[in-house]
Amino acid sequence: ILNVEQSPQSLHVQEGDSTNFTCSFPSSNFYALHWYRWETAKSPEALFVMTLNGDEKKKGRISATLNTKEGYSYLYIKGSQPEDSATYLCAPYSGYSTLTFGKGTMLLVSP
Amino acid sequence: KAGVTQTPRYLIKTRGQQVTLSCSPISGHRSVSWYQQTPGQGLQFLFEYFSETQRNKGNFPGRFSGRQFSNSRSEMNVSTLELGDSALYLCASSRGSIDGQETQYFGPGTRLLVL
Numbered sequence: 597i598l599n600v601e602q603s604p605q606s607l608h609v610q611e612g613d614s615t616n617f618t619c620s621f622p623s624s625n626f627y628a629l630h631w632y633r634w635e636t637a638k639s640p641e642a643l644f645v646m647t648l649n650g651d652e653k654k655k656g657r658i659s660a661t662l663n664t665k666e667g668y669s670y671l672y673i674k675g676s677q678p679e680d681s682a683t684y685l686c687a688p689y690s691g692y693s694t695l696t697f698g699k700g701t702m703l704l705v706s707p
Numbered sequence: 708k709a710g711v712t713q714t715p716r717y718l719i720k721t722r723g724q725q726v727t728l729s730c731s732p733i734s735g736h737r738s739v740s741w742y743q744q745t746p747g748q749g750l751q752f753l754f755e756y757f758s759e760t761q762r763n764k765g766n767f768p769g770r771f772s773g774r775q776f777s778n779s780r781s782e783m784n785v786s787t788l789e790l791g792d793s794a795l796y797l798c799a800s801s802r803g804s805i806d807g808q809e810t811q812y813f814g815p816g817t818r819l820l821v822l
Contacts, residue, residue, distance in 0.1 A: 600749075690752075693738045694752055
């Protein structure tokens with residue numbers, strides 16, 4: 597069972613603020629890291645799949661970086677909007693279509 | 708393309724009963740994974756099925772079981788329900804690649820309450 601840590605546990609920012617979260621995972625036997633966004637009353641939605649050390653992915657105002665050697669990934673949100681309010685989950689791949697999820701970072705963006 | 712569907716969406720059971728949850732994957736997907744989410748815990752992996760075979764299993768007691776049918780639909784069963792089994796149960800489907808790069812698509816979940 598992989599040990600996946602996400603920080604902070606929760607975050608409250610004002611509209612327009614930029615923010616970032618951290619995902620830490622074991623660096624050995626790394627295959628891929630997945631980021632998901634989970635809005636209340638909806639299904640988790642995939643944001644990024646990252647595989648290479650130094651990878652950087654971007655989707656609108658959201659971007660993510662990956663460091664496989666030290667076992668961490670950062671997720672950045674530029675100019676947060678209320679609709680960004682959600683729980684952001686990271687999940688390293690554990691084999692056989694299995695993802696090991698962290699507990700997530702709950703983001704609340706106030707207007 | 709229809710998404711992942713789960714039935715029922717809500718369920719209330721009493722301790723000692725058993726329950727069966729169903730998951731229909733996206734058409735063409737052969738892998739179905741099941742997860743449990745309880746307050747304060749992340750999504751915890753239960754098991755994964757691919758082409759009717761369980762490929763991987765999480766750290767849950769034997770009361771939790773599953774199966775997959777030839778049309779890739781999957782069911783999970785929990786026998787002798789305990790209060791602690793109250794949770795949101797999510798399933799996710801994918802084509803089943805084992806390279807780690809494939810996105811899993813989640814259903815809306817079944818919320819189970821055990822009284």
